[in-house]
Amino acid sequence: DLTGRENIYLQGSIMGMSRKEISKREEEIIDFAGVGAFVDTPVKRYSSGMNARLGFAIAAHLDPDVLIIDEVLSVGDMSFQEKCIRRMKEFKRQGAAIAFVSHNLPAVVDLCDRVLVLRAGSTGVLGSTGDAVEFYLGDQGGSKNADPADATAVLTYSRLENHAGQVVRSAVPGEHLSFSAEVLFNAAALDVSFGLIVYDGASGIKVAAANSASLGLAVRDFLAGERVGVRFAFTANLAQGQYLVEFHAATAATMTMHVLAMPAAMLRIEENVSPFGVAFLAFEMPSLEFEAGADEPSLVATNAAARLRS
Incomplete structure (x- = not known):
């Protein structure tokens, strides 16, 4: 009481x-x-x-x-x-x-220097914040495909590559990357297009999306047993953080999902300019403007600093 x-x-x-x-x-x-x-x-x-x-x-x-x-x-x-x-x-x-x-990932990233991820009461991973968050997001994700024996198609591989063709899991803002995947069709599929969705790993917010049809690649039909490689090139204009990439192959007209993989890839953006947010706008150093007739900027700055110290 x-x-x-x-x-x-x-x-x-x-x-x-x-x-x-x-x-x-x-x-x-x-x-x-x-x-x-x-x-x-x-x-x-x-x-x-x-x-x-x-x-x-x-x-x-x-x-x-x-x-x-x-x-x-x-x-x-x-x-x-x-x-x-x-x-x-x-x-x-x-x-x-x-x-x-x-479970609040933005707060974990903001506060913690080292992170322990528990899985069913046992240690999943203990390490740097970035590595632990990447492990946690991958552990929470996983392929959403149906049983490969029953699926219309299966994803045989997926990866992120840099401009030199090297597989990467981290990048800096503005870096040119490509997502590559291969799909094996177990059954015939009509009017297929391919898509990517990029999620902010901490909040789950969709930050970017692309579809092969909207980018100008015509939908096409695939036969049973046919393999196709898919490649999306893009510039990673993202702020620091962990991102998840979803990949799918679908027939939009009938809303048929042939392949859905999440995460199909993970990407960590490393930079120290953005305190928060997901877009990297490449801000430049700001300039100061002074009224005509005022002291010279250097003198104004010196006087202001002197007043603050006093």
Whole structure:
């Protein structure tokens, strides 16, 4: 029957805070949790999200050496999640060790230096954030083809290549790449076209798509036993992150999917300019413009810097 306010004192004391320290930070904790209107309501009437927000808010106002956080970003609105991220970054800058348990891939990429992926309670992979996210996305994906014995067609291979024809899994923005695949038709298929969809691996958002027919390659028929190689060339104007490539062969008129592979390839874009987003627009260094008659730019900058230092 403890209220939210009483729970702050109870949990705070369990976490090692003195009553004086709790009193000093009480209003900050309430404001962080966003439960001001209900702080004197028994916590048994709180939703699970409210309980989780209150618990994290208390922990967020400690000075821990080690912080263990389990799926806190699965509750609360975007504003609360952003507050959590900012607070965890502060802990990180202060040297605290953070064990962050989450399925929120953007937050994992943003916060973590090393990642452990668990599969059925066992270690799937332990390594750099990029390698672990790539493993996780591949493990969650997999071919969506039907049983090869029953499918109209099967994907025999797929890969991403650079301009030199080397197989790649990472690239930099603006690099020229190509996706290559081979399809074996087990049965006759009419009016077939081929398509690619590129997904942001962290959010699942579709960031680009292409279809052979819309690019000018006419649909065509295939006989049973016929193999065909497909190649899409493109420029990777993508910001840093992990991307998944879906490949499909279909007959649009009858909505028949002959092959659907996801992920057919994975691509990691490496750069350090974009803090977030998926498009790389190749921004150039900004310039500063000054009013006519003002001090010379170098002098203005020097004076401004001097004022800031003082």
